[in-house]
Amino acid sequence: MKKTYRGGCHCGAVRFEADLDISAGTTKCNCSICAKARLWTAEAAPDDVRLLSGADELQDYGFKAHVAHHYFCRQCGIRPFQWVDIPATGRRYYNVNLACLEGLDIDELMAAPVTHEDGFNDRWEATPAEIRHL
Numbered sequence: 001m002k003k004t005y006r007g008g009c010h011c012g013a014v015r016f017e018a019d020l021d022i023s024a025g026t027t028k029c030n031c032s033i034c035a036k037a038r039l040w041t042a043e044a045a046p047d048d049v050r051l052l053s054g055a056d057e058l059q060d061y062g063f064k065a066h067v068a069h070h071y072f073c074r075q076c077g078i079r080p081f082q083w084v085d086i087p088a089t090g091r092r093y094y095n096v097n098l099a100c101l102e103g104l105d106i107d108e109l110m111a112a113p114v115t116h117e118d119g120f121n122d123r124w125e126a127t128p129a130e131i132r133h134l
């Protein structure tokens with residue numbers, strides 16, 4: 001069941017709400033940016049994330065095909081979410097950074113399934129050979 005969480009960056013400039021069902025699954029990825037940022041995310045539909053403040057502080061960062069917008073706060077550098085827009089498939093969704101959520105129950109998080117994606121090799125549906133460090 002979805003719950004509505006509040007979250008934000010470190011300095012507080014960027015604030016958002018997200019409707020998430022953590023028990024439905026979370027994701028860790030080994031791509032070049034997720035691995036460096038140690039991102040642990042949950043997917044949310046476009047209407048399930050609402051920016052409450054900080055639109056002017058959100059900096060978009062993209063690379064390669066730029067289908068993923070790796071937003072970060074220009075003041076503190078924290079990445080509250082990614083916006084993914086894949087024209088080839090029509091898929092559009094957020095990846096919400098679970099570390100930015102407030103009031104997320106740790107037991108609930110530990111019980112949530114984790115899908116590991118092999119983004120490093122552009123094999124998004126595959127599990128990487130090594131996942132221990134993610």
Ligand SMILES: [Zn+2]
Pocket residue numbers: 009010011012013014073074075076077078
């Ligand atoms: Zn900030």
